[in-house]
Amino acid sequence: PSCEPDSPPGEIVGGREARPHSRPYMAYLIIRHREKIFSCGGFLVSENFVLTAAHCNGDKITVHLGTHNISKQERSRQEIPARAKIPHPQYDKETFNNDIMLLQLDRRVTLNTWVKTIPLPRANERVQPGAVCSTAGWGRILSWLAWTPDTLREVDMEVLEDDACQTYRHYNASTMLCAGDPRKGKDSAEGDSGGPLVCKRTVQGIVSWGPPTPPGVYTRVSTFVPWIEKMMKKLQP
Structure with missing residues (x-):
């Protein structure tokens, strides 16, 4: 099998459903890039910054916090666009080296039971x-x-x-x-x-x-x- 980083990983294999909101730092990112829409994970590190992978970059990123079931309208959810996307300046998309990106949110999140930093x-x-x-x-x-x-x-x-x-x-x-x-x-x-x-x-x-x-x-x-x-x-x- 090829061991090249041509396939960004993503599925939780061999896992279980998390207890709802037991990981209040988790972010669900919806990324629009040219004609494509895809999703990534991320996590809240301060009231207005989320960290994710640099290979999750795109033209427009919307951050969902306080979510468990992404297909339901959850009262706990906060949806905030990313104002600035800061991929690491030495990120290499061939080798995935320095695969890290900071997202500055458009506004501060409201920290509560469902939304917390890590x-x-x-x-x-x-x-x-x-x-x-x-x-x-x-x-x-x-x-x-x-x-x-x-x-x-x-x-x-x-x-x-x-x-x-x-x-x-x-x-x-x-x-x-x-x-x-x-x-x-x-x-x-x-x-x-x-x-x-x-x-x-x-x-x-x-x-x-x-x-x-x-x-x-x-x-x-x-x-x-x-x-x-x-x-x-x-x-x-």
């Missing part, structure tokens, strides 16, 4: 291999099924040694993190792109790319914390 890690903090983390999204459930679920799904997965992903030609241990269990078939996939890899209530990764079977590759958030903080400060009114 803490960033310390700059350059390393997640230990063997740590059990989780990811969530509205992407496909089985790699071969084009159908996507309406409700948020989640899956637990283990952070692996970088060696487990070194077979992928474009894997870069300083900007990427390797996770998922090849034996258990648990992974994220298309539609979950941009969603968080959460370890002990802190976001350590962003769903980035990988082959159809685990392990998957996540953007290593701690590497980018200085950049994220600098950009948020610069744009903060």
